[in-house]
Amino acid sequence: DPLGSGSWGGGSNAIKHSQSPRTIQADGLASGGLDDRFDFQLSSPLLDGTGGLSIIDGTYRAVGNDGNHYNIAINDGNNTYWPGDLPASNALADYLHDASDHLPVVADYRVPPILDASFDVCDLGTVIEGWQLDCSLDIANAASPVVPEGAASLQWTMSGTGVLGGNSDSGSLDAGETQMLSVSVDTTISGVVDDQLLLEASDDLTQHAPAAMSLTGHVLRHANPSFVSDADNDFYVYFIDVEPDSGDVGLGVQFWNYLWDSDQSRMDIDNITTPDPPVAFLGGSWNNVGPFPVSMPFSIDTTGLSPGTIVRSVTISVSDEDLPGEASSSLYLTFNITVLDPEPDCVGDVTGDGVTDVSDLLAFLEGFGGSDPALDLVPDGIIDINDMLVLLGDFGCGG
Incomplete structure (x- = not known):
């Protein structure tokens, strides 16, 4: 019971009473004045608190009961159910008096937050290690109540895996609020990327939670x-x-x-x-x-x-x-x-056939002691033993 257990009688509990808004009995409607709590909204304990689906504190009420009509008709004198709007309150009291011998019991309920998360800009594709990727994430509490108090705040935490492992954050968003976060992507890790950014909510009844955003791509090492x-x-x-x-x-x-x-x-x-x-x-x-x-x-x-x-x-x-x-x-x-130095000519090739062999030796011996310049291998103007030694030293050249 949102109003707790115990006795609900007496004038001190007048604001809780729902029966009867009349003091006259007519048209099948009971009389007796407004002095009983007869009508209820009973809820599970899970509806207590500030998160998930819950009753908003102070909103459980008997419609038209201003707490000032204990044991009398609800339209006896002025009714101040809506503070600041006496005509409307009095009109409501008249309608309730004439229509029923019970007041409707109403309450305002808070709905759970709705997690809405998506990458705003985060396209990795194939990149070279060290590339600075501009990546951002939009987080919103997408609940849209009639009044702000009608939806619980979103308490979120963020964590990542792999190249997204450097991201860790948390925050709170009221209904309708949006937040953009910068997301770091570690492109120093080469290889195929298939990692996730995980958003979780502290309220188990949060819709669309947890949410996982995937990032795929390929990070390459530099050419070497x-x-x-x-x-x-x-x-x-x-x-x-x-x-x-x-x-x-x-x-x-x-x-x-x-x-x-x-x-x-x-x-x-x-x-x-x-x-x-x-x-x-x-x-x-x-x-x-x-x-x-x-x-x-x-x-x-x-x-x-x-x-x-x-x-x-x-x-x-x-x-x-x-x-x-x-x-x-x-x-x-x-x-x-x-x-390289080019190979020298065969100095002993006096016959000019490209090799120093026996034919050169015979030609040299024939001219030994003469003055033929072709045989003067030293040269000193004399064809002698010194020239023969040069020829013999070159013997076999070109062969």
Whole structure:
């Protein structure tokens, strides 16, 4: 009983009485004056309190009873049931007096809150790790009572899983109120995203609670360029020996998107700096590099090169595939070119056939002691033993 148990008689309980609003008996209606509590609304204990479905304190009443008509007719003199509106109160008392020998008992009930929650802007899709995602959540108490007191306030708490795990908050919303919250998304965690933001209400009778908002997508690691397939190496020195005037020497430089898998961005090659001669880049374009290496073609023009070492540098600029959060990085390539000394001619080849052999020895012996310049291998103007020693030292050259 909203008014509690005990005795309801006497003038001190006049505001609770519902029978009879009349002091005359006519038309089948009982008399006796307003001195009994005869009519009730009985409720379960669950309707007590401030949340869920509950009776609003102070609203349980017998219609038309102003507490000032104990044991008399409800329309005896003025009735102040509606404070400030005496004419309406008196008219109501007259109607109740003439229509019934009981007063209707009414109460105002508070309805539970209604949780309404949704992502306002939160579209992840496929992004690169570290991308700053602007994400917000709308929370509302969607209950719409006639008067604000007619709905309980919404007491909510928020928590998240996975990339949404950094969110924890709570609050209170009266009926009709809305709140927008910023939601953090941790994109440092690579992989497939299928996580939830959970909103719970402290009132078990809250409608649409708990509410779970799902966020799906895919967070990729950055592409990782490397000159070797089994380690992360951004620097490489390419050593090569060439002979001068041997034409264009072609070579290929390979590099990988190191450790690529489905959770890593593919790699685009954006720019290759132009190396100084004699090195030339032969051109090409590469995008969406995944599990297979890139082979980049270069050539060395050996025309007119002098013996020695030539060093040339190339910077290769790469980036992630075209997705939110893409970033750039570089590879640094150095060519270390050794230009070899050309092999000397066979000095003992006095016959001019390209080899130093027995025919050269015979020709030398025939001219020994003479002055033929072709046989003067030292040279000192004399064809002697010193020249023979040079020929013998070169014996077999070109063979």
